[in-house]
Amino acid sequence: MGLSIAIDLGTTNLKVGLVNEGGEIISIRSVALPIQSKIQGHAEHHPEDLKKIILGLCKELLVGDYKDQIRYVVSSTYQFGLMLLDKHYEPLTGLTLLSDIRSQKTFDAFLDSYKDFDIYDRTGCPLISPYVLARLFYFSTQEKALFDEAAYFADSKSFIFKWLTGEFSTDLSTAAASQAYNIHQGNWDEALLSHIGLSGKQFPEIKDGTSYLSPLQEDIRTELGLTQGVKVLLGVYDGAALVIGSGGLQEGIGIMNVGTSAMLRVASNTAAFDKNDNKRIQPYALTKNIFLNGGALNNAALPINWLRNSLFDVDVQDTDLLNLGTSSPLFCLPYLTSERDSKVGPFASGVFFGLRPYHTKVDMARSVLEGVAYSMRYIFDALTENQLHIKELRMGGGGTNIKPWVQIFANILNLPIHIPSGDELGIVGSAMLAFASEDKEKNINTIGSHSLINNMTIYPDATAVAVHNKRYQFFKNLRESLGPLYKEHASLAHHTA
Numbered sequence: 001m002g003l004s005i006a007i008d009l010g011t012t013n014l015k016v017g018l019v020n021e022g023g024e025i026i027s028i029r030s031v032a033l034p035i036q037s038k039i040q041g042h043a044e045h046h047p048e049d050l051k052k053i054i055l056g057l058c059k060e061l062l063v064g065d066y067k068d069q070i071r072y073v074v075s076s077t078y079q080f081g082l083m084l085l086d087k088h089y090e091p092l093t094g095l096t097l098l099s100d101i102r103s104q105k106t107f108d109a110f111l112d113s114y115k116d117f118d119i120y121d122r123t124g125c126p127l128i129s130p131y132v133l134a135r136l137f138y139f140s141t142q143e144k145a146l147f148d149e150a151a152y153f154a155d156s157k158s159f160i161f162k163w164l165t166g167e168f169s170t171d172l173s174t175a176a177a178s179q180a181y182n183i184h185q186g187n188w189d190e191a192l193l194s195h196i197g198l199s200g201k202q203f204p205e206i207k208d209g210t211s212y213l214s215p216l217q218e219d220i221r222t223e224l225g226l227t228q229g230v231k232v233l234l235g236v237y238d239g240a241a242l243v244i245g246s247g248g249l250q251e252g253i254g255i256m257n258v259g260t261s262a263m264l265r266v267a268s269n270t271a272a273f274d275k276n277d278n279k280r281i282q283p284y285a286l287t288k289n290i291f292l293n294g295g296a297l298n299n300a301a302l303p304i305n306w307l308r309n310s311l312f313d314v315d316v317q318d319t320d321l322l323n324l325g326t327s328s329p330l331f332c333l334p335y336l337t338s339e340r341d342s343k344v345g346p347f348a349s350g351v352f353f354g355l356r357p358y359h360t361k362v363d364m365a366r367s368v369l370e371g372v373a374y375s376m377r378y379i380f381d382a383l384t385e386n387q388l389h390i391k392e393l394r395m396g397g398g399g400t401n402i403k404p405w406v407q408i409f410a411n412i413l414n415l416p417i418h419i420p421s422g423d424e425l426g427i428v429g430s431a432m433l434a435f436a437s438e439d440k441e442k443n444i445n446t447i448g449s450h451s452l453i454n455n456m457t458i459y460p461d462a463t464a465v466a467v468h469n470k471r472y473q474f475f476k477n478l479r480e481s482l483g484p485l486y487k488e489h490a491s492l493a494h495h496t497a
Contacts, residue, residue: 002071004431005061007054008238008424009077009156011097012260014050016057017424018066019431023447025424026066029057036094041101044094047083051163058224067225072434073164073216074233076241076426079177081156082135084146089168092146095156096135098261098298099337103129103138104490107346110137117192124176124183124271126279126342130298131179133192140196151202157235158204164232166217171209173236173292176284181206183271183285208287209234210444211437233434238426239263239296240286245429246394246420249290249445254383254390256409256417258399260302262372264379265294266388273386279342280382293388295379296340297372301399303334303350304368314365321366321404324467330354330363331475332371333482339375344479347486353478369405370468373412374475380413394418394455396425411464412472419456 001020008015010033017028031053036044062070084092103110107129125131132155139147154162155178158170175181175188180203182189188200212234221230235241239257242248248255249267256264271283272293284292308314331353339345352367383390393415399405400419410417422428429447436442 001069002435003066003069004072004074004434005058005070006427006431006434007073007075007160008241008426008430009050009075009160010238010259011078011099014053014057015424015427016054016061017427017431018061019428021435023428023432025422025427027061028424028427029060031057035097035099041104043097043100045097046094047091047159050095050159055220055223062224062226068227070226070230072231072233072431072437074235074430074434075157075160075164076235076238076430077156077160077174079156079174079237079239080130080132081159082132083154083159084139084150085152085154086149087151089152089162092150095159098130100135101129101337102142103134104338104346106138106141107134109141110134113137114192114195117195119179119192120279120342121273122182122184122189122192123179124273124283125179126282126340126345128340128342128346129338130340131177133179136180136198137196153198153203155204157209157237161214161232161234164216164220165214167214168204169207169212169234170204171212171234171236172206172285172287173209173240175204175206177237177282183283186285186288207234209236210287210433213437233437235430235433236286237284239265240284240292241426241429241433242396243267243292243429244433244444244447245425245427246396247446248394249447252389252391254393256376256393256395257397258300258372258395258405258409259397260300260305261296261298262300262376262397262399263294263296264376264383265292266383266390267291268293268388272388274382275386276382277343280379281386281388282340293383295382297375297379298337298339299334299375300372303332303336303372304365306336307365307368311364312361314361316365316402317404318362319404320362321369322407322464323366324464325363327358328354328356329471330356330359330367331471331478332364332367333479334368334371334375341378344483344486347490349486349489351482369402369408370412371475373405373409374472376409377412377472378476378479390415392418394420396420406458407461410458410460412468414460414465414469416460417458419458421455
């Protein structure tokens with residue numbers, strides 16, 4: 001039986017797994033990634049660090065006769081990454097992360113510069129600062145010498161794929177989250193790019209990540225001791241890999257992933273655009289005929305980790321986190337790194353509202369967990385309002401390990417939450433895509449269905465549902481009322497020369 005090496009490049013961790021054709025993880029390794037942060041707001045992965053870590057983890061996995069069984073290598077990577085390259089495709093910068101907020105500094109100027117373009121209609125990406133187009137604008141105005149030196153521009157997927165194969169290509173699902181991909185034409189948006197002096201020819205060639213294959217570079221094959229004939233599948237972004245591994249490409253199946261960030265998406269054969277001015281839905285293309293419509297949060301486990309690391313530790317498995325209490329509740333807007341909707345998101349920051357002397361650290365932790373879940377309901381409502389109905393919700397990611405949090409999500413969304421059996425469904429989804437890439441009998445829409453055999457289901461508590469319905473309306477009002485103040489607050493920042 002053949003094996004696939006599946007690489008999962010996340011913002012905080014890098015994982016490499018060996019998976020067989022039955023979707024079973026034979027072995028897996030994971031390591032926390034070092035993040036470069038030279039100046040305030042700067043956050044990048046160093047490309048050479050990533051290469052060394054990937055090779056090191058692969059070597060740990062490839063023991064015994066595994067080297068002779070490898071048929072494919074495939075990667076899933078994060079969105080929003082941007083790396084400037086010189087004319088020889090050598091890096092001039094690291095890979096920017098979601099937590100890199102330098103583009104917030106120039107976001108007002110970006111909006112003004114692009115005021116004559118309907119960016120959301122062209123790309124499906126709302127007007128927020130983390131997208132690649134907004135980051136390119138930052139470099140073009142604030143680090144112009146570096147920007148002018150750049151001949152090419154890579155994302156996380158094209159960086160990995162070029163290293164593995166020598167080809168400068170990226171996949172649809174990663175390109176779709178760049179804010180520079182025209183979702184109607186299916187290519188780089190030349191009008192948006194030329195506005196800052198760039199061309200689509202400077203960006204990776206866009207291909208179908210579910211089917212495009214290329215041979216593994218000989219030097220990497222030799223270093224890993226692999227046999228001839230190993231192919232590299234381009235793959236999809238990390239959230240899409242989880243959708244596939246969870247069997248979430250079927251109609252009406254909502255996939256929620258909760259990790260450092262979070263997402264809620266449902267597959268469809270058409271791209272969906274939010275009719276609300278807040279542009280809460282992003283339609284990301286997976287293939288030319290499959291779109292993952294939904295929204296995402298920058299802040300999920302990130303704010304609870306911040307609270308535990310910077311303020312005080314708290315047991316996230318404490319059942320007191322489900323206590324609704326009888327006094328005025330504490331609310332948290334957990335937006336430490338802004339959010340992704342057009343109105344409130346770009347300048348959003350963290351807020352505790354309603355703090356009283358009787359509130360404890362458990363109350364504060366609860367308010368953070370609830371704040372993330374209320375924010376997810378904001379996305380869920382957007383899907384419903386735009387006729388994207390979810391009949392079944394499946395949840396993956398590290399957030400599933402926090403049992404009270406899963407119950408909080410079920411109570412706030414008022415839906416049973418199914419947690420598919422097995423870990424690392426993104427790794428499985430990528431590997432199964434690789435095996436299906438040359439097998440016409442395999443349907444990517446049903447990949448991952450085996451994970452549902454022994455899934456666990458968390459049901460909403462009717463009493464809690466009623467309480468959270470009322471509190472969610474207050475949370476929503478609070479969030480939207482603070483929108484103008486967020487922007488005013490951001491303008492108070494003092495910059496020294």
